[in-house]
Each structure stands twice: as C-alpha cells, then as structure tokens.
Amino acid sequence: MEFPKENFSEWYNEVIEKAGLVDKxxxxxxxxxxxxxxxxxxxxxxxxxRKIFTEHKHKEVYFPLLIPETEFKKEAEHxxxxxxxxxxVTHGGLDPLDVKxxxxxxxxxxxxxxxxxxxxxxxxxPLRIFQIVNVFRYETKQTRTFIRVREVxxxxxxxxxxxxxxxxxxxxxxxxxxxxxAKKLALPYLLVRKTDWDKFPGAAYSIGAETIMPSGRTxxxxxxxxxxxxxxxxxxxxxxxxxxxxxxxxxxxFGMSERLVGAIVGIHGDDRGIVIxxxxxxxxxxxxxxxxxxxxxVLEEARKIEKExxxxxxxxxxxxxxxxxxxxxxxxELKGVPIRLEIGPKDIEKNQVILARRDTFEKIAxxxxxxIEGISSLLKDIQENLMERAEKEMGSKIKEAENIEDIxxxxxxxxxxxxxxxxxxxxxxxxxxxxxxxxxxxxxSPGKCIICGKETEIxxxxxxxx
Amino acid sequence: MEFPKENFSEWYNEVIEKAGLVDKxxxxxxxxxxxxxxxxxxxxxxxxxRKIFTEHKHKEVYFPLLIPETEFKKEAEHxxxxxxxxxxVTHGGLDPLDVKxxxxxxxxxxxxxxxxxxxxxxxxxPLRIFQIVNVFRYETKQTRTFIRVREVxxxxxxxxxxxxxxxxxxxxxxxxxxxxxAKKLALPYLLVRKTDWDKFPGAAYSIGAETIMPSGRTxxxxxxxxxxxxxxxxxxxxxxxxxxxxxxxxxxxFGMSERLVGAIVGIHGDDRGIVIxxxxxxxxxxxxxxxxxxxxxVLEEARKIEKExxxxxxxxxxxxxxxxxxxxxxxxELKGVPIRLEIGPKDIEKNQVILARRDTFEKIAxxxxxxIEGISSLLKDIQENLMERAEKEMGSKIKEAENIEDIxxxxxxxxxxxxxxxxxxxxxxxxxxxxxxxxxxxxxSPGKCIICGKETEIxxxxxxxx
Numbered sequence: 039m040e041f042p043k044e045n046f047s048e049w050y051n052e053v054i055e056k057a058g059l060v061d062k063x064x065x066x067x068x069x070x071x072x073x074x075x076x077x078x079x080x081x082x083x084x085x086x087x088r089k090i091f092t093e094h095k096h097k098e099v100y101f102p103l104l105i106p107e108t109e110f111k112k113e114a115e116h117x118x119x120x121x122x123x124x125x126x127v128t129h130g131g132l133d134p135l136d137v138k139x140x141x142x143x144x145x146x147x148x149x150x151x152x153x154x155x156x157x158x159x160x161x162x163x164p165l166r167i168f169q170i171v172n173v174f175r176y177e178t179k180q181t182r183t184f185i186r187v188r189e190v191x192x193x194x195x196x197x198x199x200x201x202x203x204x205x206x207x208x209x210x211x212x213x214x215x216x217x218x219x220a221k222k223l224a225l226p227y228l229l230v231r232k233t234d235w236d237k238f239p240g241a242a243y244s245i246g247a248e249t250i251m252p253s254g255r256t257x258x259x260x261x262x263x264x265x266x267x268x269x270x271x272x273x274x275x276x277x278x279x280x281x282x283x284x285x286x287x288x289x290x291x292f293g294m295s296e297r298l299v300g301a302i303v304g305i306h307g308d309d310r311g312i313v314i315x316x317x318x319x320x321x322x323x324x325x326x327x328x329x330x331x332x333x334x335x336v337l338e339e340a341r342k343i344e345k346e347x348x349x350x351x352x353x354x355x356x357x358x359x360x361x362x363x364x365x366x367x368x369x370x371e372l373k374g375v376p377i378r379l380e381i382g383p384k385d386i387e388k389n390q391v392i393l394a395r396r397d398t399f400e401k402i403a404x405x406x407x408x409x410i411e412g413i414s415s416l417l418k419d420i421q422e423n424l425m426e427r428a429e430k431e432m433g434s435k436i437k438e439a440e441n442i443e444d445i446x447x448x449x450x451x452x453x454x455x456x457x458x459x460x461x462x463x464x465x466x467x468x469x470x471x472x473x474x475x476x477x478x479x480x481x482x483s484p485g486k487c488i489i490c491g492k493e494t495e496i497x498x499x500x501x502x503x504x
Numbered sequence: 505m506e507f508p509k510e511n512f513s514e515w516y517n518e519v520i521e522k523a524g525l526v527d528k529x530x531x532x533x534x535x536x537x538x539x540x541x542x543x544x545x546x547x548x549x550x551x552x553x554r555k556i557f558t559e560h561k562h563k564e565v566y567f568p569l570l571i572p573e574t575e576f577k578k579e580a581e582h583x584x585x586x587x588x589x590x591x592x593v594t595h596g597g598l599d600p601l602d603v604k605x606x607x608x609x610x611x612x613x614x615x616x617x618x619x620x621x622x623x624x625x626x627x628x629x630p631l632r633i634f635q636i637v638n639v640f641r642y643e644t645k646q647t648r649t650f651i652r653v654r655e656v657x658x659x660x661x662x663x664x665x666x667x668x669x670x671x672x673x674x675x676x677x678x679x680x681x682x683x684x685x686a687k688k689l690a691l692p693y694l695l696v697r698k699t700d701w702d703k704f705p706g707a708a709y710s711i712g713a714e715t716i717m718p719s720g721r722t723x724x725x726x727x728x729x730x731x732x733x734x735x736x737x738x739x740x741x742x743x744x745x746x747x748x749x750x751x752x753x754x755x756x757x758f759g760m761s762e763r764l765v766g767a768i769v770g771i772h773g774d775d776r777g778i779v780i781x782x783x784x785x786x787x788x789x790x791x792x793x794x795x796x797x798x799x800x801x802v803l804e805e806a807r808k809i810e811k812e813x814x815x816x817x818x819x820x821x822x823x824x825x826x827x828x829x830x831x832x833x834x835x836x837e838l839k840g841v842p843i844r845l846e847i848g849p850k851d852i853e854k855n856q857v858i859l860a861r862r863d864t865f866e867k868i869a870x871x872x873x874x875x876i877e878g879i880s881s882l883l884k885d886i887q888e889n890l891m892e893r894a895e896k897e898m899g900s901k902i903k904e905a906e907n908i909e910d911i912x913x914x915x916x917x918x919x920x921x922x923x924x925x926x927x928x929x930x931x932x933x934x935x936x937x938x939x940x941x942x943x944x945x946x947x948x949s950p951g952k953c954i955i956c957g958k959e960t961e962i963x964x965x966x967x968x969x970x
Binding site: 148177 | 538587595596603642
C-alpha cells in the first residue's frame with residue numbers, strides 16, 4: 039500500500055483496486071466492473087438480504103429496468119426529485135421511441151402501476167416484495183467507488199398496507215431488519231429522521247442509517263421511507279375494505295446499496311488493506327502452507343486441512359508454488375481474509391496449526407484436535423471485535439457543539455439543539471457549510487436552538503455527508 | 505385452464521399467467537414482471553449455472569449495463585448484427601450525452617476493452633468468466649413471453665485462450681456443461697452447427713442447442729460461439745508468449761436465457777398446467793392436509809411432516825383454511841409442483857401419507873416409516889420420466905424428407921441432404937418457407953443435395969424456428 043489510512047481518500051481508492059474488488063477503468067465514468075472477489079462479497083450480502091427479508095415475509099420479484107415516461111411522471115415530487123439525474127432511452131434501433139423510457143433510478147414508478155392491478159381487497163394486504171437490481175443515476179457530483187456511482191447495485195423492498203398504523207408497524211419491522219444487517223456487516227450507525235428538505239422525493243418522511251467514515255464524513259447506508267398514501271393516490275392503488283368501502287393503501291420502502299461495501303472497506307480497513315467481517319467474507323480462512331523442506335508432505339497436510347474445514351467454513355488453500363509465504367501473507371491481508379492458517383513441518387510435528395487474525399495480527403497455535411472449534415470461536419471473536427472497534431471509533435467522532443464554530447471545526451458529527459424550523463435548519467447548514475444529516479429517532483434533550491435560541495427538545499446531527 | 509395444450513399458442517399464454525410465473529401487463533411491450541414463483545424457478549436455474557460453471561473453473565463477475573458507442577462499434581459484423589435492435593441512451597438528466605450509450609444486448613463490447621487490460625502474458629490465460637444479467641433487444645418481431653422478449657434474463661460466459669486448439673477444447677467443455685444443464689432441466693435437444701448466414705454476429709462459427717416445442721417449431725435454448733481472433737484483433741487483446749513474441753488470444757462464449765423457462769413450460773406442461781422438473785422446482789413437495797373432522801390433529805401432523813421434509817426437500821404446506829383440498833389440488837397442479845403429499849385422518853391412523861405424482865397423476869400410499877426415501881426416489885423417477893417422455897415426444901417430431909413438399913408438410917424438424925452451399929441453403933429456405941436450423945455436429949450420411957443433386961455427407965435440419 040502506498041497510502042496509509044490517515045490519507046483516507048487516497049487510501050480508499052488504492053485499497054479497493056489492490057484488494058481486487060472492482061476495476062475502475064471501465065470506459066464510462068462512475069461505472070465499474072465488479073471483479074470475482076468483490077462480486078462474491080456483494081453476493082454474500084445479497085444472500086443475507088434474501089434470507090432476512092424472506093423471514094420477515096417478503097417475496098422476491100423482478101421488475102423491468104425501463105419505465106415509460108408516462109408512468110414515471112405521475113407523482114410530482116418524485117419526478118422533480120429525479121429528473122435531473124435519470125438516463126433516458128430515446129431510441130430503439132434506428133427509430134425514435136413513441137414513449138421515451140427511463141432507466142430505473144428506483145422502482146416506485148415501475149411497480150406501482152402493477153400494484154394497482156394486484157391489490158383488490160383487504161385480503162391482498164399486506165403486500166411485501168423486494169428485488170435486488172441495478173439502478174442508474176446520472177450523478178453530476180464527483181463519483182467515488184461504491185459511494186457515489188452511476189450504476190448502483192441496489193436492494194429495494196416495497197410494502198403496501200391497509201392502514202397507516204400497519205405501515206408504521208412495517209417501519210418498525212424494517213428498523214429491526216436493519217439492525218440484523220448492520221450486525222452481520224459489523225457496521226455501526228446513527229438512526230436519524232431526515233429533514234423535510236432532504237427526505238426521499240415523494241415520501242412523507244425518511245429514516246436514514248448513517249455511519250461515519252474515518253474521514254469524519256457521514257455515509258447514508260440504508261434508508262427507510264414512509265409514503266403513507268403519497269403514491270397510492272396518483273397510482274390509484276385502492277382496496278376494498280371489510281365494510282364495503284374503498285381506500286388507498288399505505289406504503290413503505292426500504293433501500294440499501296453497494297454503499298455497504300464502501301462502508302465496510304472504509305470502516306474496517308487498515309494500512310495493510312481491507313478487513314472483511316467473517317460473517318460475509320468470501321473467504322473466511324486462507325490456508326498458507328509454509329514450505330521449506332518436505333514440500334509434498336506439507337502440501338498434503340494442507341489439502342487435508344482444506345477438506346476438513348470446507349465442511350464448515352469458506353476456505354481457500356493458496357498452493358501457488360511460484361510465490362513465497364511472505365508474499366501470500368501480504369496478498370491475503372490486502373484482501374482482508376479474517377483468518378490465515380499457517381501449516382509447516384514444525385506444526386505437523388506438534389500436531390498444531392497457527393492461526394493469524396487479520397484484525398489484531400495476533401498469532402495463536404491451536405491443536406489439531408480442537409482446531410475446528412478454535413476457528414469457529416475465533417471467527418466470532420473477530421466479528422465482535424470489528425463491531426466494537428468500529429463503534430468506539432464512531433463514538434469518538436460524535437461531539438456536542440455549543441456554537442457554529444464548534445461545528446465548523448469538528449471533523450465528524452456535531453450534536454446541536456435546533457428548534458426544528460426549516461429557516462433555522464438552513465441557517466445552520468449555510469453557516470457551517472455542512473448538512474443536518476437528521477435528528478435522532480429516540481433521543482431528546484432540553485436545550486436552546488443554536489440559531490434562534492428557542493427552547494427545544496430536538497437535537498440535530500450536523501456533518502459533512504458523502 | 506380454458507385451452508387444451510393442443511391449441512399450443514393459446515395454452516402457452518394462458519398457462520404462464522395462471523401458474524403465476526410472470527405478469528405480462530407491464531406497460532412496455534415485450535417486458536414482463538417476474539412474480540415470486542417464476543423468479544424462484546429462474547433463480548434455481550441460475551444457481552445451477554453458478555455451480556456448474558464454477559466447477560468448470562469460471563469466475564463470476566459483473567460488467568456495467570451501458571456500453572459507449574465507441575466501444576460498441578469496434579467489430580464490424582457484430583455492430584451490423586445488432587444495430588437495428590439496440591436501445592440507445594442518449595440523455596442524462598436534461599442533457600444530451602457526449603457519447604451515446606448502448607443498453608447491452610450482450611457483453612462482448614463491454615468486456616473486451618477490459619480483457620485487453622487484464623491479459624498481459626500466457627500466465628493470465630486461460631481466462632474464464634461469466635455473468636448473470638439482463639440484456640435488451642428492441643425486437644421488431646412479435647414478442648412472446650420467455651421466448652422473444654425485449655428484456656432478457658441472460659447468462660453469458662466468456663473465455664480467452666492462448667491457442668486455437670485450447671479454444672476448441674473449451675467449446676467441447678461447453679458442450680459438456682450444456683449436457684448437464686439440459687439434464688437438470690429435463691430438456692431434450694439437437695446440437696447443431698448454425699449456417700454461416702445464421703451464426704452470431706462476429707463469430708467464426710456458432711453451435712446451437714435446439715429443442716422442439718409441441719407446436720413443431722424449434723426453439724434455440726443455448727448457443728456456444730467460437731470467435732477465434734475475430735474480437736481479440738479489433739479489441740487488441742494480446743498476450744506475451746513464452747517465446748517472447750506476442751499473439752492475439754482466441755475466444756469463446758456461451759449464452760443461455762429465460763428461454764429455458766419457456767422450453768420447460770412448453771415441453772413438460774399439460775392440460776392441467778405446467779410441470780416443473782424436480783431438480784429445479786421452487787417447491788418439490790406441497791403438503792395438502794385433508795381436513796374433514798379432527799382439523800387440529802391433521803394440521804398438527806401436516807406441520808410435523810413439513811418440518812421433517814424441510815431437512816431434505818423444498819416443501820410448502822398449504823394450510824389455507826378458506827380453500828378446499830380440491831381447490832388446492834387444482835391450484836398446485838397448475839403450478840407444476842412435482843409431488844403432492846396428502847395427509848388425512850385415515851392416513852394418520854394407517855401411519856401413511858399419499859403421494860400424487862404431477863407427471864402421471866398416479867397416487868401411491870407410503871408408510872411414514874420410510875417416506876423420506878420414498879419421496880427421494882419418486883422425485884428421481886419424475887425427473888427421469890419427464891426427460892424420457894420429452895425425448896420420445898421430440899423424436900416423433902423429427903422426420904427424414906425426400907423433397908421440398910415433405911419438408912413443407914411436416915410439422916417439426918425435417919432432415920434432408922444438403923451440399924452445404926449458401927446458394928442451395930437459401931433455396932431450401934425460400935422454397936419451404938422454413939429455416940435451416942443447422943447441421944448436426946456428429947451425424948453424417950451419404951446422400952444427394954435436395955436442391956442441386958450433388959453427392960454430400962451433410963444433413964440439414966429444416967424447421968420453422970421461434
């Protein structure tokens with residue numbers, strides 16, 4: 039690695055490339071090629087999405103990529119929020135299309151015309167679906183791998199409910215799902231309600247999960263939106279109630295993206311490369327044979343170990359014989375494999391293996407008689423340590439601020455009292471040249487608005503977001 | 505079902521909708537919504553692709569959807585073959601793009617500029633990658649679900665090799681992979697070399713796997729292409745040889761699509777609905793409790809059975825209590841679940857379950873003491889029976905033809921001798937109003953060209969393709 043993590047921006051770019059997650063040289067700005075190792079990591083995360091959303095009664099579907107302009111334009115706030123950043127398909131072959139098509143930036147306007155056909159009566163509710171797709175945003179800001187790209191690997195769930203109460207219950211369930219995901223990925227976060235001027239176009243309100251990157255800037259890694267009837271009215275999604283009358287459904291959505299990979303890279307990585315939480319690591323254990331003398335004997339033992347471990351873990355045996363063990367250590371540290379297992383002639387004699395932790399670099403010798411259990415508990419330890427370490431690191435970046443100068447000078451998230459008015463909110467943002475990333479969902483405390491001095495219970499998190 | 509399978513076209517449209525595979529009412533022609541049941545079927549097929557291609561040393565990647573016009577246009581035959589049917593992205597937000605973007609119709613032109621960066625020396629070869637994505641074709645012909653659509657769920661593998669011999673070896677390996685896939689899906693096929701005027705744009709030659717639908721029309725369900733150096737030259741994909749000189753790589757590809765689902769629907773289905781081969785069925789066994797008296801006792805037993813079976817199979821318990829067993833039989837037959845397991849009070853007494861086969865409608869009673877084994881072997885039987893039945897059916901649709909009239913009057917594939925010349929080939933096609941779908945890979949026999957009378961060993965398959 040050329041750059042230490044201290045130089046976060048340069049380090050981030052370098053580590054992504056060297057760890058073999060993506061190749062950024064694809065000749066369209068903001069679009070990259072997912073390489074096998076990076077794609078496997080993303081797919082492991084996707085598989086967890088599938089598992090947990092299925093447990094929470096969602097079904098997986100796939101909606102078309104292209105959305106007719108006519109459907110796209112039905113909800114006014116939504117289209118206004120997106121029209122500067124959608125890609126337009128205007129021609130099929132050599133002919134102009136009768137109706138232009140939007141390359142989906144998110145799928146409300148693709149899905150909801152179908153919802154209005156699917157939902158007839160209360161028996162059809164709740165409806166809960168999700169899809170894992172790519173979405174497209176013509177970003178005008180500077181692009182950054184995983185964090186701000188033009189083709190985004192995206193998860194979106196959409197639900198429809200009979201009543202506002204039930205849709206609120208879904209929001210709570212979504213928060214619970216998010217907690218499991220964050221734990222799986224070992225990502226700490228702040229849960230915030232977005233300001234009105236920063237909510238999702240068309241939403242009644244939006245909840246963001248915000249993490250703090252080592253640079254002190256916040257990164258929104260999940261969003262949960264309450265639509266109530268904002269979309270069901272323009273898209274005419276009505277159902278027959280038990281009392282014989284009709285009503286519009288209440289809707290919610292939940293979105294996440296490849297930003298999660300960006301957060302993992304940024305938060306857990308170190309000067310030697312990325313560090314992947316064991317739960318989602320493409321390779322949990324890499325076996326490096328320490329071959330000096332007795333080459334065949336050691337390799338044979340390594341293959342035996344690989345076979346034993348493959349029953350329980352995601353394992354890779356690095357048996358390349360044109361590289362030294364030292365090079366392999368460097369190579370797999372860069373790629374963030376949680377445990378390196380070393381096996382050499384001396385270890386065979388002693389009936390042991392050496393386990394090296396990627397998170398702390400600690401090395402321990404474990405007897406072959408109980409090494410499966412040893413590895414199992416070590417993987418759990420690493421997962422927990424990554425989470426704790428990240429939480430501590432994030433906590434250190436959150437500070438209470440007394441005045442505008444405190445906010446400006448703090449490289450992280452500042453907590454200030456805010457009366458909640460849009461006027462004071464914009465003033466905070468203008469004076470600090472930062473953003474209110476949101477207000478905490480459960481935390482309140484008495485204080486005075488930093489701008490107008492009015493008594494308030496509302497706290498605002500102020501930071502520079504990505 | 506309104507239509508019997510005899511009325512194939514109408515039956516096909518009806519069964520897809522009623523079985524809940526897709527919803528065709530999406531407001532863009534030729535694009536449909538994949539519903540949970542259909543999507544799970546497609547995803548099971550995808551998972552098998554992943555498994556077998558990984559076993560055959562391919563790695564999964566993801567390339568961007570959008571391809572710059574400049575890259576797209578590098579290989580002349582390729583662009584000529586596609587330019588009438590690609591979707592063009594011309595605008596980002598409100599601005600026209602500097603370089604127009606093609607929505608991928610297939611990924612050669614996205615991948616190969618990167619290959620030229622990745623491949624440096626013989627040590628980088630062979631390169632074998634695949635991706636599972638959607639591709640887009642602006643079809644001008646009539647669209648038909650799964651068979652001819654504008655957004656296609658697609659599998660594509662791409663390989664690069666040092667020599668022509670090694671790329672030929674890859675073609676043989678691809679054929680072996682295809683055989684496993686066809687077996688998994690219980691699909692019979694003819695393996696053919698496409699005519700020169702029908703090969704893939706840019707390929708040196710193309711091999712097609714063609715199945716015959718009940719309508720007698722052929723459906724190309726997989727294609728394997730040999731490019732040799734046709735792409736590596738325009739895309740400048742060179743490698744350093746051991747002797748110190750440089751050479752262009754030799755490339756192959758392998759493509760399959762959601763057409764496989766269309767073939768499964770068409771070939772295995774019957775008057776009661778679709779029939780899904782057990783190996784890829786979203787649900788292999790549906791449990792229908794026969795509830796008359798002792799409702800709770802039967803349901804409890806059904807739940808116990810579900811729990812036992814879930815350890816080994818993909819199982820669903822239909823415990824809806826607002827539907828009769830008769831309705832549930834009808835419902836799950838329509839959806840093609842291979843085995844229905846019935847459990848009622850009498851069965852509980854007798855310590856047995858009833859298994860009903862979807863393929864033959866046969867019902868058998870199996871003792872609870874050995875029902876796991878019973879189900880296991882029954883699933884195998886059904887898989888094999890579907891394959892055999894389909895092979896027999898397909899065989900009956902292939903006939904030798906002596907003259908043009910024979911071909912015209914035969915509703916299926918006609919085998920005729922052909923000298924191999926493009927002139928006679930076009931004449932066969934024009935006179936019969938059918939197509940030469942290809943020539944068999946391994947079969948030869950002496951005979952005379954049906955057009956010019958010249959002695960030849962070449963056989964042509966002539967049929968009406970979808």
